[in-house]
Amino acid sequence: MTDRQLITLRVNGEPYELVxxxxxxxxxxxxxxxxxxxxxxxCEHGICGACTVLVDGAPxxxxxxxxxxxxxxxxxxxxSLADGDELSDLQRAFSAHHALQCGFCxxxxxxxxxxxxxxxxxxxxxxxxxxxxxxxxxxxxYQPIVDAVEDCARRRQASRREHDRAACGEAExxxxxxxx
Amino acid sequence: xxxxxxxxxxxxxxxxxxxSVPRREDPRLLTGRGRFVDDIRIPGLLxxxxxxxxxxSGVVTSIDLSAxxxxxxxxxxxTAADLDVIGITAVLDRxxxxxxxxxxxxxxxDRVRFAGEPLAIVIAEDPxxxxxxVEAAAVTYQVxxxxxxxxxxxxxxxxxxxxxxxxxxxxxxxxxxxEGIDEVFAEAPCVVRVRTRTGRQNAVPLETRGxxxxxxDRDAQLVxxxxxxxxxxxxxxxxxxxxxxxxxxxxxxxxxxGGFGQKCxxxxxxxxxxxxxxxxxxxVKWIEDRKDALTASFLARExxxxxxxxxxxxxxxxxLDADIVCDMGAYSCYPFTAAVEPLMxxxxxxxxxxxxxxxxxxxxxxxxxxxxxxxxxxSRPQYVMVMERLFERAARELxxxxxxxxxxxxxxxxxxxxxNNITYDAGSYLDSLNxxxxxxxxxxxxxxxxxxxxxxxxxxxxxxxxxxxxGYGSGAFAQRKMSVVPGFDMTEARMDTTGSVTITTGTLxxxxxxxxxxxxxxxxxxxxDISKIKIVQGDTDRVIYGWGTFASRSVVxxxxxxxxxxxxxxxxxxxxxxxxxxxxxxxxxLDDGRVRRRDDPGRGLGYAELAxxxxxxxxxxxxxxxxxxxxxxxxxxxxxxxxxxxxHGAVVELHKGTGRVEILRYVCVEDCGVAINPMVVEGQCRGxxxxxxxxxxxxxxxxxxxxxxxxxxxxxxxVPTASEIPDVxxxxxETPSALTESGAKGVGExxxxxxxxxxxxxxxxxxxxxxxxLNDTPITPETVQRALEQAS
Ligand code: FES
Ligand code: FES
Numbered sequence: 001m002t003d004r005q006l007i008t009l010r011v012n013g014e015p016y017e018l019v020x021x022x023x024x025x026x027x028x029x030x031x032x033x034x035x036x037x038x039x040x041x042x043c044e045h046g047i048c049g050a051c052t053v054l055v056d057g058a059p060x061x062x063x064x065x066x067x068x069x070x071x072x073x074x075x076x077x078x079x080s081l082a083d084g085d086e087l088s089d090l091q092r093a094f095s096a097h098h099a100l101q102c103g104f105c106x107x108x109x110x111x112x113x114x115x116x117x118x119x120x121x122x123x124x125x126x127x128x129x130x131x132x133x134x135x136x137x138x139x140x141x142y143q144p145i146v147d148a149v150e151d152c153a154r155r156r157q158a159s160r161r162e163h164d165r166a167a168c169g170e171a172e173x174x175x176x177x178x179x180x
Numbered sequence: 181x182x183x184x185x186x187x188x189x190x191x192x193x194x195x196x197x198x199x200s201v202p203r204r205e206d207p208r209l210l211t212g213r214g215r216f217v218d219d220i221r222i223p224g225l226l227x228x229x230x231x232x233x234x235x236x237s238g239v240v241t242s243i244d245l246s247a248x249x250x251x252x253x254x255x256x257x258x259t260a261a262d263l264d265v266i267g268i269t270a271v272l273d274r275x276x277x278x279x280x281x282x283x284x285x286x287x288x289x290d291r292v293r294f295a296g297e298p299l300a301i302v303i304a305e306d307p308x309x310x311x312x313x314v315e316a317a318a319v320t321y322q323v324x325x326x327x328x329x330x331x332x333x334x335x336x337x338x339x340x341x342x343x344x345x346x347x348x349x350x351x352x353x354x355x356x357x358x359e360g361i362d363e364v365f366a367e368a369p370c371v372v373r374v375r376t377r378t379g380r381q382n383a384v385p386l387e388t389r390g391x392x393x394x395x396x397d398r399d400a401q402l403v404x405x406x407x408x409x410x411x412x413x414x415x416x417x418x419x420x421x422x423x424x425x426x427x428x429x430x431x432x433x434x435x436x437x438g439g440f441g442q443k444c445x446x447x448x449x450x451x452x453x454x455x456x457x458x459x460x461x462x463x464v465k466w467i468e469d470r471k472d473a474l475t476a477s478f479l480a481r482e483x484x485x486x487x488x489x490x491x492x493x494x495x496x497x498x499x500l501d502a503d504i505v506c507d508m509g510a511y512s513c514y515p516f517t518a519a520v521e522p523l524m525x526x527x528x529x530x531x532x533x534x535x536x537x538x539x540x541x542x543x544x545x546x547x548x549x550x551x552x553x554x555x556x557x558x559s560r561p562q563y564v565m566v567m568e569r570l571f572e573r574a575a576r577e578l579x580x581x582x583x584x585x586x587x588x589x590x591x592x593x594x595x596x597x598x599x600n601n602i603t604y605d606a607g608s609y610l611d612s613l614n615x616x617x618x619x620x621x622x623x624x625x626x627x628x629x630x631x632x633x634x635x636x637x638x639x640x641x642x643x644x645x646x647x648x649x650x651g652y653g654s655g656a657f658a659q660r661k662m663s664v665v666p667g668f669d670m671t672e673a674r675m676d677t678t679g680s681v682t683i684t685t686g687t688l689x690x691x692x693x694x695x696x697x698x699x700x701x702x703x704x705x706x707x708x709d710i711s712k713i714k715i716v717q718g719d720t721d722r723v724i725y726g727w728g729t730f731a732s733r734s735v736v737x738x739x740x741x742x743x744x745x746x747x748x749x750x751x752x753x754x755x756x757x758x759x760x761x762x763x764x765x766x767x768x769x770l771d772d773g774r775v776r777r778r779d780d781p782g783r784g785l786g787y788a789e790l791a792x793x794x795x796x797x798x799x800x801x802x803x804x805x806x807x808x809x810x811x812x813x814x815x816x817x818x819x820x821x822x823x824x825x826x827x828h829g830a831v832v833e834l835h836k837g838t839g840r841v842e843i844l845r846y847v848c849v850e851d852c853g854v855a856i857n858p859m860v861v862e863g864q865c866r867g868x869x870x871x872x873x874x875x876x877x878x879x880x881x882x883x884x885x886x887x888x889x890x891x892x893x894x895x896x897x898x899v900p901t902a903s904e905i906p907d908v909x910x911x912x913x914e915t916p917s918a919l920t921e922s923g924a925k926g927v928g929e930x931x932x933x934x935x936x937x938x939x940x941x942x943x944x945x946x947x948x949x950x951x952x953x954l955n956d957t958p959i960t961p962e963t964v965q966r967a968l969e970q971a972s
Pocket of ligand 2: 099100101102103104105106136137138139140386437438691
């Protein structure tokens with residue numbers, strides 16, 4: 001049998017110690033060794049994006065990465081998005097816009113959008129469409145996915161503005177706004 | 181969960197039907213807690229892969245698996261001889277002059293008929309070792325010349341794919357042949373002809389096929405979890421193949437990542453996996469990789485049409501004559517057979533138009549390519565494209581506006597009995613066309629087209645009008661002379677002691693949202709909160725019987741069975757309550773989870789109270805009633821079914837220099853009768869249109885002379901992304917179906933049916949100044965580029 005290696009992975013904030021073959025992909029490790037089956041495999045050659053996870057915050061194809069390459073990096077999967085039964089705003093937007101039918105591509109699109117919106121909170125619809133074009137969906141025709149990501153982005157922007165305004169008002173009231 | 185009606189387009193009859201109720205499937209799928217077949221883990225699980233033929237046609241002269249067994253982790257490897265299982269034979273009730281039955285062995289025995297055909301199954305401790313094992317197999321072949329096109333297959337003296345099909349023809353039917361049709365063509369002032377070829381496509385569910393099989397000693401049952409649209413039919417074939425009683429096979433369908441028809445036929449691999457599990461008495465899992473999914477699963481749509489239509493001077497169609505050849509690949513699929521495409525096209529080609537005379541010849545040809553299965557729309561995307569091209573051609577000849585020409589020929593009076601012996605129920609053919617054209621005009625696309633032309637740009641507008649028979653019942657399938665006749669569906673509705681209801685359906689949602697829509701139907705009938713209703717599907721031990729999900733049948737047939745069962749359960753509740761409330765069943769009514777006296781609404785019993793009596797205090801149940809609260813209902817369609825319809829309008833621009841076809845606008849005016857859940861209806865339309873566009877512009881599997889398929893991955897098989905698929909504006913019309921229990925018509929396939937014709941017509945409209953006409957799909961950038969260059 002091929003050589004095995006002892007590695008440590010940090011997935012969704014939890015540390016895991018694993019003994020694995022160097023050729024084992026991150027996707028297989030997540031799914032088979034850690035039981036995190038939300039990450040799906042649609043092609044295993046880097047095109048469909050169903051396996052998209054976040055590696056140090058950036059979307060990555062888990063089928064193209066070996067688990068050993070993920071050592072010491074921060075991995076996030078779809079299982080991390082909801083808070084118990086409470087769906088995240090992005091997940092709620094997907095449901096509201098019917099951005100999933102069979103749901104097989106969905107974890108990949110969610111993680112893709114999650115990573116992207118963190119980087120580009122002010123993205124335009126065209127930029128969002130371009131982002132959505134990195135993954136494949138066979139059911140929805142994409143428009144609802146673009147709608148969902150856009151809607152989530154707008155809501156986050158609105159709540160940030162709201163937050164900023166509130167913070168600003170707070171600062172004024174406590175008399176520290178001067179000189180800002 | 182509450183219903184919100186923001187997108188409802190008509191006054192809902194109940195609280196739920198007609199409302200865009202949020203999908204009950206979503207929370208688990210959004211959180212990674214769905215359970216797809218590859219997510220299933222059983223202790224001691226083994227993993228299977230297949231040794232597949234490297235040649236398209238030939239005889240296996242030796243197959244040596246000894247090196248396979250030496251691979252670390254490999255547990256077993258079996259050939260056809262080792263497994264000894266019965267192959268799959270799909271038959272029609274037609275004479276041999278019309279249809280030739282052929283067998284698809286589970287593993288090829290000696291003859292191989294396409295590159296990718298399974299020869300042996302390798303079982304290992306993990307998937308990596310199974311793949312290593314496959315690599316170690318040594319197979320030698322005597323290679324034959326493969327048949328790689330329908331033309332070649334039909335040549336005299338062509339090599340034979342199946343010895344029993346003497347001319348490589350599996351189906352040959354000539355139908356209708358209205359008397360005097362030749363004279364009509366001879367005398368008509370306008371006769372147009374269209375010849376079309378459409379590319380071989382893969383339905384490409386994003387989840388590939390897969391199965392997990394395990395023998396259960398306690399139940400003396402083989403439990404097979406497999407992603408199939410037709411669990412009961414898989415059970416039937418599997419039991420026969422493995423020589424088991426049918427009750428000794430239980431087929432369970434977990435969450436499923438799409439199917440689109442590819443999974444509505446019985447796969448040989450799922451049976452091989454079951455046979456291996458039975459032999460090893462250990463659980464075995466097989467997950468198809470993308471290469472096998474693209475090359476060795478089921479394909480579809482490779483067709484050739486030679487069609488003529490005759491018109492009078494006023495532009496009224498007089499006759500239609502078509503010769504249709506479908507390249508069905510190496511095998512017949514179960515239960516539909518290789519005849520599914522030509523029979524669909526032959527029976528339904530006149531579509532939405534008043535065609536007085538019709539003749540058609542339909543053939544299914546066998547070639548050395550991966551076999552075909554029904555794919556969303558089955559032939560309708562093609563024949564609609566041909567019909568719509570014929571109308572465009574005629575409009576040009578007659579110098580009439582093409583939309584106007586359609587208007588003159590659309591069926592407007594219903595029910596309409598067609599020349600094809602089909603009776604069409606009411607639809608909005610003309611209204612949908614008028615509205616679609618109006619929308620594009622109002623949005624300014626005609627002006628833009630004119631301005632673009634003046635500026636030397638190539639912008640075109642194209643339409644397609646079509647109907648879609650939904651809810652094929654056993655009557656319709658019997659008319660096709662299927663010997664295994666799909667059609668009906670059965671539902672059980674059972675209330676438990678807490679007053680919540682479990683409803684089984686023989687349909688099988690794999691993205692279509694039945695857990696939501698069927699519950700909406702039942703909730704309204706039972707006057708019960710939807711959260712108290714659970715839909716159960718995809719388990720042959722829990723669901724009495726059903727025909728699964730295909731041909732847009734689920735809401736029509738399955739939904740009707742659900743409604744009937746809910747009605748019966750409601751009746752039983754009323755009878756029970758009437759006895760306990762000292763009145764008659766007619767004098768009580770259901771209201772929000774209670775049964776109350778009509779004359780005294782304050783007097784009533786909650787469902788939980790009634791259920792408590794029905795089960796736990798059976799001595800109180802009125803004498804003439806049985807204890808318990810469980811009913812079953814069946815629904816079938818014995819008429820010609822119910823027809824949804826739509827008009828699609830596309831605006832495209834052809835780009836000089838790249839040949840790219842850009843879709844600037846896409847409008848769909850659909851009529852599926854009563855929409856149970858408008859959000860879901862729109863989802864089906866959009867997704868269907870995306871697949872239709874994929875066929876029109878992008879996807880195709882070609883084969884070289886050796887029979888090697890061109891596409892082995894997504895780099896070669898170009899599934900369109902969000903950059904290529906436009907936003908779609910959807911408008912609704914509603915002509916309720918009188919046939920179904922809910923007024924709904926099916927809508928699963930319509931999008932896919934209409935899109936190729938609309939896009940192709942738009943491209944040709946844009947090309948009109950060049951004089952070039954394109955009739956084959958996919959329309960590649962190269963062909964567009966050539967056409968544009970030719971013009972300049
Ligand atoms: S599975 Fe990783 S990109 Fe398709
Ligand atoms: S929802 Fe099915 S592939 Fe995207």
